[in-house]
Amino acid sequence: MQTYDLFAPAITPADRSALFAKMRSEPGLCRVEPFGAYAAARYEDAAAILKDPKRFSSEALAVTAEPAWLGPNPVAQSMLSMDPPRHTPLRALVTRAFGPAGMARLEAQVRRASETLAEAAVRQGEVDLVDAFTFVLPRDIIGVMLGLDPSTFSEFRRWSTNMGLISSARTPEQYEEIRSVVREMKDYLTDVIHARRRQPGEDMVSDLLQAEVEGQKLTDEQLLSFLFLLLPAGMETTSQLLGNAVLTLAQHPEQLELMRADKTHIPRFVEEVLRYEPPTQLSFRMAMQDVELSGTKVPAGSLVLGLIGSANRDERVFDQPERFLPGREKATQHLSFGYGVHFCLGAQLARMEARLGLEALVSRIRGLRLRSPEVQWLPGFTIHGPAVLPVELVAA
Numbered sequence: 001m002q003t004y005d006l007f008a009p010a011i012t013p014a015d016r017s018a019l020f021a022k023m024r025s026e027p028g029l030c031r032v033e034p035f036g037a038y039a040a041a042r043y044e045d046a047a048a049i050l051k052d053p054k055r056f057s058s059e060a061l062a063v064t065a066e067p068a069w070l071g072p073n074p075v076a077q078s079m080l081s082m083d084p085p086r087h088t089p090l091r092a093l094v095t096r097a098f099g100p101a102g103m104a105r106l107e108a109q110v111r112r113a114s115e116t117l118a119e120a121a122v123r124q125g126e127v128d129l130v131d132a133f134t135f136v137l138p139r140d141i142i143g144v145m146l147g148l149d150p151s152t153f154s155e156f157r158r159w160s161t162n163m164g165l166i167s168s169a170r171t172p173e174q175y176e177e178i179r180s181v182v183r184e185m186k187d188y189l190t191d192v193i194h195a196r197r198r199q200p201g202e203d204m205v206s207d208l209l210q211a212e213v214e215g216q217k218l219t220d221e222q223l224l225s226f227l228f229l230l231l232p233a234g235m236e237t238t239s240q241l242l243g244n245a246v247l248t249l250a251q252h253p254e255q256l257e258l259m260r261a262d263k264t265h266i267p268r269f270v271e272e273v274l275r276y277e278p279p280t281q282l283s284f285r286m287a288m289q290d291v292e293l294s295g296t297k298v299p300a301g302s303l304v305l306g307l308i309g310s311a312n313r314d315e316r317v318f319d320q321p322e323r324f325l326p327g328r329e330k331a332t333q334h335l336s337f338g339y340g341v342h343f344c345l346g347a348q349l350a351r352m353e354a355r356l357g358l359e360a361l362v363s364r365i366r367g368l369r370l371r372s373p374e375v376q377w378l379p380g381f382t383i384h385g386p387a388v389l390p391v392e393l394v395a396a
């Protein structure tokens with residue numbers, strides 16, 4: 001069985017599709033360093049791992065989010081790293097805010113924010129769209145949901161990027177930067193919790209302060225874990241979805257034409273960007289017992305990776321998987337939002353932000369050109385998207 005070093009800095013997003021195809025062609029699971037992990041590259045195996053918390057526990061995240069060099073990281077104690085039954089009541093506390101009624105309440109704000117940002121970006125013409133649009137929109141919206149003061153957002157991008165780098169970090173400088181980010185976020189979010197306890201508002205932090213699980217209010221540690229999960233989750237992945245959408249538009253100008261002619265094409269486009277360029281490339285689990293999957297024996301205690309990026313291109317499920325085909329069959333069967341009890345809580349929010357964000361942008365332009373042919377991708381393997389997007393926008 002061949003071992004793959006998925007987290008090696010030399011593996012770039014351009015290499016991934018060939019690498020994943022090779023991994024999918026191997027019998028059984030693959031071995032992955034540096035974690036001594038097993039990786040499920042085929043769709044069926046990745047889905048089997050994600051949907052079976054009894055055999056494949058999400059407590060893996062408690063291990064990968066707290067490497068020895070980092071120490072305590074509140075996200076390791078969040079619901080993302082819990083299995084049922086502990087996971088169930090915590091998730092129930094926030095499902096309503098992210099459900100259809102919550103989204104309907106937010107829609108007008110997302111539309112307004114999208115239009116203001118798109119207007120300003122098109123006026124500039126030459127602009128870094130990560131700075132001006134793809135990061136700012138999700139940041140401002142999760143800020144509204146959590147009731148945060150916009151004047152405190154200056155470090156959010158640094159925080160969000162670094163929280164996504166924990167499993168890929170390799171150098172002492174990266175370790176130090178991430179340690180510092182965790183300290184800063186703890187201080188900031190603890191202040192938010194205290195301020196909202198003194199003066200509640202109409203936001204999720206105030207709601208969580210009132211919430212009870214089995215008759216008990218959440219402790220400050222539980223609240224902090226919630227916010228350590230929600231704040232970066234609300235920014236980083238959606239920002240990559242929008243960024244990957246812009247890159248795809250630049251590479252497929254006919255898609256811009258289709259969307260300008262008919263905005264109902266946009267959700268189809270977004271769904272295919274999710275399948276083709278998933279912002280989260282993998283999810284970790286831990287084998288709770290000796291298990292056998294596709295003929296590979298996995299010893300209890302092993303880390304097991306569901307390779308979302310590879311599952312989404314599995315030729316056993318998707319026809320012509322290497323082609324970008326909006327509106328394809330099984331369009332929503334990708335694993336980009338996970339599968340099972342941890343299915344992404346923010347999936348509807350992410351789709352809405354991408355749809356309204358693109359509506360605002362494409363209705364104002366007739367051309368979009370990358371100013372450099374080389375895409376500068378974010379470092380690390382887990383989060384996939386452009387670090388910067390220098391573009392030239394041609395106003396409609």
Ligand code: HEM
Nearest residue numbers: 079080233234237238241279283337338342344345346350
């Ligand atoms: C395109 C954007 C997004 C992508 C690709 C994405 C991806 C994912 C994935 C793959 C999971 C499952 C992780 C696992 O099973 O281990 C997940 C869970 C989660 N996502 Fe997202 N996400 C996105 C946007 C958002 C947004 C906007 C939020 C809002 C705050 C959010 C909040 C969450 C939360 C709280 C969970 C954990 C749910 C649980 O443990 O039950 N996500 N997401």
